[in-house]
Amino acid sequence: xxxxxxxxxxxxxxxxxxxxxxxxxxxxxxxxxRNSVGGKRFRPRMVVAAYEALGGTDDEACALVGAAFELLxxxxxxxxxxxxxxxxxxxxxxVSGSYRDTATTAGIASPAxxxxxxxxxxxxxxxxxxxxxxxxxxxxxxxxxxxxxxxLLDEAIFASAGGELLDxxxxxxxxVPSVQEVLDMERAKTAVYSFEAPLMAGALLAGAERPLIDAxxxxxxxxxxxxxxxxxxxxxxxxxxxxxxxxxxxxxxxxRTVLIAEAATTGEWFAIRPFIGKSDLTExxxxxxxxxLVSCGARAQAERLVDEHAARALAxxxxxxxPADLRVILRPVVDTVLERDR
Amino acid sequence: xxxxxxxxxxxxxxxxxxxxxxxxxxxxxxxxxRNSVGGKRFRPRMVVAAYEALGGTDDEACALVGAAFELLxxxxxxxxxxxxxxxxxxxxxxVSGSYRDTATTAGIASPAxxxxxxxxxxxxxxxxxxxxxxxxxxxxxxxxxxxxxxxLLDEAIFASAGGELLDxxxxxxxxVPSVQEVLDMERAKTAVYSFEAPLMAGALLAGAERPLIDAxxxxxxxxxxxxxxxxxxxxxxxxxxxxxxxxxxxxxxxxRTVLIAEAATTGEWFAIRPFIGKSDLTExxxxxxxxxLVSCGARAQAERLVDEHAARALAxxxxxxxPADLRVILRPVVDTVLERDR
Numbered sequence: 001x002x003x004x005x006x007x008x009x010x011x012x013x014x015x016x017x018x019x020x021x022x023x024x025x026x027x028x029x030x031x032x033x034r035n036s037v038g039g040k041r042f043r044p045r046m047v048v049a050a051y052e053a054l055g056g057t058d059d060e061a062c063a064l065v066g067a068a069f070e071l072l073x074x075x076x077x078x079x080x081x082x083x084x085x086x087x088x089x090x091x092x093x094x095v096s097g098s099y100r101d102t103a104t105t106a107g108i109a110s111p112a113x114x115x116x117x118x119x120x121x122x123x124x125x126x127x128x129x130x131x132x133x134x135x136x137x138x139x140x141x142x143x144x145x146x147x148x149x150x151x152l153l154d155e156a157i158f159a160s161a162g163g164e165l166l167d168x169x170x171x172x173x174x175x176v177p178s179v180q181e182v183l184d185m186e187r188a189k190t191a192v193y194s195f196e197a198p199l200m201a202g203a204l205l206a207g208a209e210r211p212l213i214d215a216x217x218x219x220x221x222x223x224x225x226x227x228x229x230x231x232x233x234x235x236x237x238x239x240x241x242x243x244x245x246x247x248x249x250x251x252x253x254x255x256r257t258v259l260i261a262e263a264a265t266t267g268e269w270f271a272i273r274p275f276i277g278k279s280d281l282t283e284x285x286x287x288x289x290x291x292x293l294v295s296c297g298a299r300a301q302a303e304r305l306v307d308e309h310a311a312r313a314l315a316x317x318x319x320x321x322x323p324a325d326l327r328v329i330l331r332p333v334v335d336t337v338l339e340r341d342r
Numbered sequence: 343x344x345x346x347x348x349x350x351x352x353x354x355x356x357x358x359x360x361x362x363x364x365x366x367x368x369x370x371x372x373x374x375x376r377n378s379v380g381g382k383r384f385r386p387r388m389v390v391a392a393y394e395a396l397g398g399t400d401d402e403a404c405a406l407v408g409a410a411f412e413l414l415x416x417x418x419x420x421x422x423x424x425x426x427x428x429x430x431x432x433x434x435x436x437v438s439g440s441y442r443d444t445a446t447t448a449g450i451a452s453p454a455x456x457x458x459x460x461x462x463x464x465x466x467x468x469x470x471x472x473x474x475x476x477x478x479x480x481x482x483x484x485x486x487x488x489x490x491x492x493x494l495l496d497e498a499i500f501a502s503a504g505g506e507l508l509d510x511x512x513x514x515x516x517x518v519p520s521v522q523e524v525l526d527m528e529r530a531k532t533a534v535y536s537f538e539a540p541l542m543a544g545a546l547l548a549g550a551e552r553p554l555i556d557a558x559x560x561x562x563x564x565x566x567x568x569x570x571x572x573x574x575x576x577x578x579x580x581x582x583x584x585x586x587x588x589x590x591x592x593x594x595x596x597x598r599t600v601l602i603a604e605a606a607t608t609g610e611w612f613a614i615r616p617f618i619g620k621s622d623l624t625e626x627x628x629x630x631x632x633x634x635l636v637s638c639g640a641r642a643q644a645e646r647l648v649d650e651h652a653a654r655a656l657a658x659x660x661x662x663x664x665p666a667d668l669r670v671i672l673r674p675v676v677d678t679v680l681e682r683d684r
Contacts, residue, residue, distance in 0.1 A: 014500075021504040021530055022523075024511050028504075079468065083461045108514060119425045119510045122464060123503050126421065126471060130499040133475050137492055143485045150479055157472040158356075161465050162363040162370075168461045169366050172450060181364075188363055 002063040003044040003070060007036060010067065010135060014127075031098045032124045035089075036074040043069035043198045049333070050202030050216060053326035058205075061139045065149060065205055068135040069198045072153065075128035076160055076193065082121045083168065084253075087114070090245075095121040129157070141205060148204050156193035163189025170256040176264035177256050179305075183225060185256075186232075191224025215321040219330065222313035227337045229306045232257035234340065236290060237299065251289060252281050258305060262298035272296070310334050344405040345386040345412060349378060352409065352477060356469075373440045374466045377431075378416040385411035385540045391675070392544030392558060395668035400547075403481045407491060407547055410477040411540045414495065417470035418502055418535065424463045425510065426595075429456070432587075437463040471499070483547060490546045498535035505531025512598040518606035519598055521647075525567060527598075528574075533566025557663040561672065564655035569679045571648045574599035576682065578632060579641065593631060594623050600644050601635055610638035652676050 011033040018025040044066025051062045078095050081087075087097035100117030108116065136149050166185040170177045177185075199216040208216075235250035236259060250257060254277025263272050272292045275285050293299050313334050317327045353375040360367040386408025393404045420437050423429075429439035442459030450458070478491050508527040512519045519527075541558040550558075577592035578601060592599060596619025605614050614634045617627050635641050655676050659669045 017500065018504060021501075021508065021526065025504040025507055028507055075468075079464055082464060085457075103514065112514070115427075116510060116514060120507065122421055122424060123507050123510075126417075126468070126499065127503050129468060129471060130496055130503075133492065134496050137489065137496075147479060150475065154472055154476050154479075157468065158359065159363075161469050161472075162360060162367040165367055165370055165462065165465050166363065168458060168465075172445065172454070172458060184363065 001041055001044065002059055003041055003048075003066040004037075006060075006063045006067040006135070007033075007070065010071075010131065011036075014131070028120060028124055029127075031095050031120070032074070032078075032128060034098075035078060035095055035124075036071065036128070039070070039073070041066070041070060043073055043194055046195060046198035046220075046333075047202040047205075049329045050199045050208075050326065051206045053329045054203055054206035054208055054212075054323070056202070056206035058140065061141055061205060062202065064135050064139045065201050066198070068132045068149075068153060069156075069193070069201065071128045071135060072132040072156060072160075072193055075125045075132065076164075078121050078125040078128060080164065082118050082125070083164065085118075087117060095124045139205075145204060145207075149201055152197045152201050152204070156197040159188045159192035160190075163187070163192075167256070171254065177261055179258055179261040179265075182256055182258050182261045183229075183305075186228035186258075187221060187225050190228055191221055195224035195227070196220030211321050212323075215316055215319065219313050219316040219322070222309045222316065223334055223337055226306050226309040226313065226334070227340075229258050229302055229309070230337060230340050232259050233299070233302055233306070236286075236293065248281055248283065248286050251276060251286055252279050253277065258302050259293055259298050262301045263293055263296050266296040266298065268292050268296035306338065310338055343383055343386065344401055345383055345390075345408040346379075348402075348405045348409040348477070349375075349412060352413075352473065353378075356473070370462060370466055371469075373437055373462070374416070374420075374470060376440075377420060377437055377466075378413065378470070381412070381415070383408070383412060385415055385536055388537060388540035388562075388675075389544040389547075391671045392541045392550075392668065393548045395671045396545055396548035396550055396554075396665070398544070398548035400482065403483055404544065404547060406477050406481045407543050408540070410474045410491075410495060411498075411535070411543065413470050413477060414474040414498060414502075414535055417467045417474065418506075420463050420467040420470060422506065424460050424467070425506065427460075429459060437466045481547075487546060487549075491543055494539045494543050494546070498539040501530045501534035502532075505529070505534075509598070513596065519603055521600055521603040521607075524598055524600050524603045525571075525647075528570035528600075529563060529567050532570055533563055537566035537569070538562030553663050554665075557658055557661065561655050561658040561664070564651045564658065565676055565679055568648050568651035568655065568676075571600050571644055571651070572679060572682050574601050575641070575644055575648070578628075578635065590623055590625065590628050593618060593628055594621050595619065600647060601640050604640035604643045605635055605638050608638040608640065610634050614638070648680065652680055 011029060015026050015029045018029050047066040047069060048062055056062055081089060081094050081096060086094065087100055088094055093101055096117035099120035100113045103113035103116045132153055133150065136146065136153060139146060163185050167189055170181065170185060196217050199220045200213050203213050203216050235257065236247055238247055240246055260276060263269055272289055275281055275289045317330055353371060357368050357371045360371050389408040389411060390404055398404055423431060423436050423438060428436065429442055430436055435443055438459035441462035442455045445455035445458045474495055475492065478488065478495060481488060481491065505527050509531055512523065512527060538559050541562045542555050545555050545558050577599065578589055580589055582588055602618060605611055614631055617623055617631045658664065659672055
């Protein structure tokens with residue numbers, strides 16, 4: 001994928017620049033680069049899908065925009081891991097983990113080593129965030145288009161930061177949030193930067209008019225929300241082999257998901273609540289919770305919500321605004337989201 | 343100062359935008375705003391000084407550029423406080439402190455309350471960083487000028503992040519770094535974004551040519567380094583009444599300063615070393631360290647370095663490139679840096 005080459009060039013240039021400050025700074029860029037490769041390049045794919053279906057032909061410009069959203073993704077997960085005090089992602093040390101581990105190997109004791117890890121990750125996330133803007137400066141396009149792209153990036157950062165804050169705050173609040181609060185948080189934290197903004201950016205770069213860009217925002221929002229609810233379902237009912245994540249994690253950290261918000265409105269909540277946020281939850285206890293989440297109707301209700309938002313996404317595609325070429329490309333996006341679950 | 347109004351407008355707009363995600367997000371913006379007012383507006387002053395002396399007349403554009411560097415400053419100190427695990431700045435709760443304190447009041451125990459504080463500060467710093475770019479998008483200017491301004495901002499972030507990383511790494515390293523390593527770190531961490539980039543940005547906006555912009559980079563570097571060495575001196579020998587900071591802090595955290603790097607090259611280091619990084623250092627012990635830092639020549643050497651860099655800064659001003667109007671305005675900047683010390 002061209003975006004891989006663009007990102008490789010970006011990191012190579014950053015490392016050349018970093019040399020002026022010595023090998024330690026080059027190392028940080030190396031670790032950051034390792035944390036940005038190997039992903040599914042989901043956001044660049046959204047940019048490319050919209051751009052190509054709308055007749056865009058400047059692959060280089062499109063790849064730069066895609067790479068910008070990929071780096072934003074890197075920035076957000078690196079900082080999210082700091083907030084969650086996670087030292088690995090999908091079984092591999094993340095930025096904090098790499099820096100903690102080399103400190104430990106050098107004989108630095110644990111609190112100091114962990115702190116070094118988090119400090120490096122905080123700095124690396126800042127660099128990835130700034131890198132996203134920088135990549136947009138390299139796009140060859142009309143100035144009003146660049147302006148629009150930088151505004152979309154800003155909008156995505158604004159929304160993600162707000163969603164991250166709500167995630168932190170909802171987890172600490174005594175009362176379980178409402179389903180609507182969870183959906184608003186999940187939309188802001190993930191849907192905007194993963195679906196809405198990349199689709200809009202691709203369309204903008206291709207010269208699309210406002211009504212189409214707005215339609216892509218709606219489509220992105222609906223499919224993005226559906227995606228997040230599926231994520232909540234997989235976090236408890238998924239198979240570890242498929243998702244690469246333990247299905248105890250969400251329950252142990254007491255994550256405020258759509259499932260939990262639904263369950264809290266039912267009469268069976270009293271039997272579920274004691275296990276939510278129990279850091280040493282066993283697989284047997286989790287199985288009990290899963291059974292209750294089914295019997296209280298929370299799972300069915302979450303699945304209904306997935307279908308509802310997916311249907312709304314499809315309705316946007318089937319309206320008068322989205323041209324046929326783009327419709328053909330985006331419909332499978334909805335299918336993929338639904339298929340993760342079934 | 344016009345920059346205050348620009349920042350007030352920026353925060354008002356951000357809070358209006360944040361309303362869509364509810365009062366919690368508006369609160370974060372409120373806390374961030376409180377952490378960005380009350381400063382000396384040092385960086386905006388550098389922008390304005392260069393811009394006005396070079397004949398710039400668009401005060402609004404200049405204030406936006408100044409505000410961008412002020413927000414960058416806010417972002418960097420908010421994240422620096424997370425790295426240093428500080429919950430206050432100049433005696434007032436910072437972002438982490440505010441969020442920790444309201445959590446404590448709500449009955450949340452200390453590790454969770456502190457973690458909430460750091461999480462909010464990490465997010466707030468990201469928002470300030472993105473806000474700096476956003477402000478530059480609002481500047482009315484030719485597109486190549488905006489491009490140059492965004493590049494200067496990027497350069498400043500790149501350098502500061504590198505400096506912050508080196509600060510973390512030098513503090514953990516077993517050996518005391520060399521004076522040159524400390525100077526490189528301090529230049530990257532502070533001089534670039536506080537002196538070099540703001541002066542260059544003001545000149546760029548005023549339509550200055552490359553040689554003058556390069557001269558301002560050199561001037562900013564030299565005066566910025568002098569400023570940092572003075573800071574190191576004040577951190578140990580300053581008066582608490584003047585600096586608002588305890589003169590035990592740097593010694594207790596074992597900060598790698600020019601003073602320490604100088605002392606480590608002398609025969610008296612054996613008598614100083616045991617007290618560097620001693621977290622319960624007493625005032626009597628600090629007085630002993632101060633005496634040794636004087637007798638070993640580290641203080642005199644640091645003062646010589648201040649004079650040397652200040653002289654180089656003045657030499658740039660007195661060269662052929664900097665016009666008289668700007669020279670008159672920048673000379674007092676050097677004097678102010680020197681006077682903090684004497």
